[in-house]
Amino acid sequence: MAQQGLMGIRSHYPRLSEKEKKIADFILEHPEKIVHQTISQVADQLEVADATVSRFCKRIGYKGFQALKIALAPEIIAPNKMLHEDVNDTDEAIMVAEKIFQSNIRTLENTLQVLNKAELEQAVTLLLEARRVEFYGFGGSNMVAMDAYHKFVRSGVPAFAFPDAHLQLMSASQLTNQDVAFIFSHSGASKDAYLLLQTVKKTGAKTIAITGFPKSPIGQQVNIALHTSSEETDYRSEALASRIAQLSIIDALYVTVIMRQKEKAQTSVEKVRNAIAATKM
Amino acid sequence: MAQQGLMGIRSHYPRLSEKEKKIADFILEHPEKIVHQTISQVADQLEVADATVSRFCKRIGYKGFQALKIALAPEIIAPNKMLHEDVNDTDEAIMVAEKIFQSNIRTLENTLQVLNKAELEQAVTLLLEARRVEFYGFGGSNMVAMDAYHKFVRSGVPAFAFPDAHLQLMSASQLTNQDVAFIFSHSGASKDAYLLLQTVKKTGAKTIAITGFPKSPIGQQVNIALHTSSEETDYRSEALASRIAQLSIIDALYVTVIMRQKEKAQTSVEKVRNAIAATKM
DNA sequence: TTGCTATATGAAAATTATTTTCGTATTATG
């Protein structure tokens, strides 16, 4: 199948010929013109032949011009104008806010797409059956670990978290094979987190991680790897957005755990409502 | 203009003829078949003439069959089952996750709409000029205050935060009129937070708050009030989502502050970033 | 250089998809 819309075009770009690049540029700049015009109108504007545009569509993996239109249609409903502008372009606070919010929204959307159903379920099962669950995070991720701890401990899960690196490592070495270690690391490669994972693995405890990079060392070596997905090119923006996604995953796990615990004769709708109600700030 | 996709079809439904209703039913049931098939294929499956389908498209307000395809394309990428509330609302983890993520996304969108440009600017100015900035939050909001502290302290802002209610109150009473108190309270009415605000006001320090309710006591009495906005019908379910919005506002303020500090703080952030980079493998 | 080959491109033909026209059937209305 052809890749998703504009991203797919970018990935083909290097292999395109002169006129084809001209077409690609036009699409990336004005996707709405593709969607709302005929192949001839587009070809005229670009001063190329219809045939060239038609061939272009096939070259980048679509069945034809109509198929490209349909792939592009979803992209133009939310014309995320802010996103291609760099934060540095303008330092108006409201502009920065828009950029940050859009970035966070996109990251949540992407992360939801990428969430693996089976792994989520397994994570819930582990959390429900563990003798003890410890949440770990270093640097900015420590706050996420503490947040998870505060939530789960109220739901009756035997949760723990620690405010500094040394305490985390000490506690990790004391786990047993009936315990669960839950690690937050955006890069999936920080030295502290990696060391901690090795320590945990020696104890036989089950491991769950949320990282931003499935192929990172930590992402590869845990029992259950959940990951966040961001399109941000800048590492700092990515880290900000991915933390929002991490928190959202924790929220989802937490609400699910509560629902499972209260498996009674309630209707499922009530279950969700009650579960969420139990999370007052 | 034609209304958005499937909703538009529903609104026209009562006025349609027999065959046209047959077509409408088919579209509502299988929008993806419209998007991916030709008008003749669709007509054959429904045992009606092409002409009837073509007329149908115009009847419901589109220019033609192609235009309908394009309007429908966005709907089929994410078959948003959560929106139809009667759909099997199971307690599957992935379903819960979808609900949580959608809720968070909508809350971010709404909050961005509601963000006040002038107040954001004023907040940035206060943060940059303060002799000392203290972040306060009780219960679940304490996490947000700690997070803000961790961010701003790295950017060179003289930031402080405290892990418990008593320490927060003690420190608040020591502020001066050159300081800034930044309060997080979703309800804007919690007893602890209100008491703290009164304490701060006696010192003459400037006050900023992020609440979910502009008309709440805290929202009314601070110098600068920023608000999150959630559509959740259930007051209690707003809590999870609004915390995400609070964090996003902090992210926006943080990034803006860094940009304003330009070279000065740029270097100190660089230092920290490099320090963090050094801990990666 | 010359001649060969591969690739790119546009014009026009061929194909395919869609819309319009037109005639008949059906239903409603007085």
Next chain:
DNA sequence: CATAATACGAAAATAATTTTCATATAGCAA
């Protein structure tokens, strides 16, 4: 029952897209 209005399908007309084919251009070997 007659008449008008509407619905509908078949086929013609039109529009859009793809394919074919001829030519141009660039790279390259002798």
